[in-house]
Amino acid sequence: MFNCYKCITCTRKKQDVESSGNSGASKLLGEGGFGRVYSVPGGGSNNTLYAVKVAEPQNPQQLERLEMEILIHGSLQHDRIVRMLDWVETQIGQFYICLEYCEVGSLYSYAEQLTQEKRHMDSQQIRFIFRQLVEGCEYLHERCIIHRDLKPQNILLTSSLDVKITDFGLAIIKPGQGAVWASVWGVLDTFRPRCCWSPGTRQQQTSGPWAAYCSGCTLGSSPFRKEISKAGIIEEKSAASPLFGRRL
Structure with a gap:
C-alpha cells in the first residue's frame, strides 16, 4: 500500500545522503525553479518506486503558483497524466508531492x-x-x-x-x-x-x-x-x- 510519509522519510534521507557525498537507493531525477524531484521507495513488499517533488516556495507568488499546481494536478485522473498520489506540507514550509514514477x-x-x-x-x-x-x-x-x-x-x-x-x-x-x-x-x-x-x-x-x-x-x-x-x-x-x- 502507498505510504506518503514513508516516501517523505526516504526523501529526507536521500537529501542527507547527498550532503554527505554517499550513495543511496534513491536518486535525484531533476530540479526546477524552486524544487527537486527524487525517486524513492514507497515501502510495501515489492518496494515500489515513486517520484517525490520537494518544493520550497520562497515568496507568496511561488506559493500561490505551487498551490494552483497541486489543485489542478490533484484533480486529474487519466492514463496519459502522471498520477498525483498525495501531498504534504511540513511545519517549515516544505511541500512533498508524491507522484507516479515513470521508468524511462x-x-x-x-x-x-x-x-x-x-x-x-x-x-x-x-x-x-x-x-x-x-x-x-x-x-x-x-x-x-x-x-x-x-x-x-x-x-x-x-x-x-x-x-x-x-x-x-x-x-x-x-x-x-x-x-x-x-x-x-x-x-x-x-x-x-x-x-x-x-x-x-x-x-x-x-x-x-x-x-x-x-x-x-x-x-x-x-x-x-x-x-x-x-x-x-x-x-x-x-x-x-x-x-x-x-x-x-
Whole structure:
C-alpha cells in the first residue's frame, strides 16, 4: 500500500545522503525553479518506486503558483497524466508531492539517449507516442485546463513507452472563451508563433497544438535552429507564419 510519509522519510534521507557525498537507493531525477524531484521507495513488499517533488516556495507568488499546481494536478485522473498520489506540507514550509514514477524518464532524455546510441524511432513508435500525447491534451482541454509548458522534458514515458504528461506548475484553468492573458509562459522553442505577438495586439491563444507538434514530431529537437538567438528564433517564426505580429 502507498505510504506518503514513508516516501517523505526516504526523501529526507536521500537529501542527507547527498550532503554527505554517499550513495543511496534513491536518486535525484531533476530540479526546477524552486524544487527537486527524487525517486524513492514507497515501502510495501515489492518496494515500489515513486517520484517525490520537494518544493520550497520562497515568496507568496511561488506559493500561490505551487498551490494552483497541486489543485489542478490533484484533480486529474487519466492514463496519459502522471498520477498525483498525495501531498504534504511540513511545519517549515516544505511541500512533498508524491507522484507516479515513470521508468524511462522524459521524452527529451529518451530521444537524447537514442541519438547517442545512433538509433531512432520508427514511424509506428512516433505515431504511438504522438497519439497518446494528443489524448492527454484532449482530456485537459475538455476540463478547461491549459498546460502552458508542454515540452519533451515534461512528457514522461513508462517502460512500455506509454505517455504521461507532468509538471503543471504553469497550468491554469481557462476562465472563458473570450479571455485575454496578460502574460505568456513556457519555453521559446515550443512557443506557437501566435504566442509571440507583442502586448496589446496578442489575442488569446493556447499553445497546446503547437507544443504537441514540436514535442511529438521532432522528438526533443526544436524546429528552429538552436544556435541562433532569441530574436533570430522570433524572426524565423515570423517568416513561417503569416499571422505572426510585430517583433518583440
